[in-house]
Amino acid sequence: MSLEDDLSCPVCTELFRDPVLLSCGHSFCLRCINDHWASSRSGNCPVCRQVCAHEPVSNLSLRNTCESYLREQSEREERDEEHECPIHGERVELFCQTDERVLCSECKRHEHARHKTQPLQQAVRQRKARLKAALRPAEKTLWSLQNAAAQDAKICSYNQVTHSSLK
Known part of the structure; x- marks a missing residue:
């Protein structure tokens, strides 16, 4: 049984929408159980047939889990599409240094046969290293400015205390 099966309503077999929990567990x-009860004119659980004396309660944990699952599935699909060649539909695994594209x-075989290429992961590592190196001076400047601002605040506080004690 898959995770999607575990996160699916036994009535509609779709991913839970507004999941509720019955007293039987x-x-x-919510819509499925209400429709079931309206059509069967009973308060029985569709799975175990136990009579549910209490109104169903929102299953917040299950709702959050379903939302997280949908979000991760959507992100995974986007990532998969990003790594696919829009022309050939094949997995993108190379980086053309000549044209600077994946x-x-x-x-590689057709349009970029004579271009200089490298494995995509290697190109990503190199570019990340260059970005980090380029950010270092800005981080140092930010740190200096934060320290100067903290010093200015201390000086202002000292001046205020000194000025108010002179009055």
């Missing part, structure tokens, strides 16, 4: 979409093996 089973969860359903390539699949088909692109």
Whole structure:
């Protein structure tokens, strides 16, 4: 059984929407359980047939889990699309240093045959290192400015105390 199966309503078999928990411990979409009870004219659980004497309560933990799952699934799909060649549909694994763009093996074979290429992961590591190196001076400047601001605040506080004691 997959995670998606565990996060699916047993009535509609879709990912839970507004999940509620019955007194028997089973969860359903609020709409699904209400529709089931309206059509069957009973307050029974559709899974175990136990009579549910109490109104269903929101299953916040399950709702949050479903929302997280959907968010991660969407991010995963976006990442997968980003790593696919828009022309050939193949996985992008190379970086063309000549044109500074990502390539699949088909692109390399045809349009970039004579260009200088390297593995994509290597190009990413190199560019990250360059970015970090470029950020260091800015970080040092920021640190200096923060220290100067802290010193200015101390001086202002000292001046205020000294000025008020002179009155």
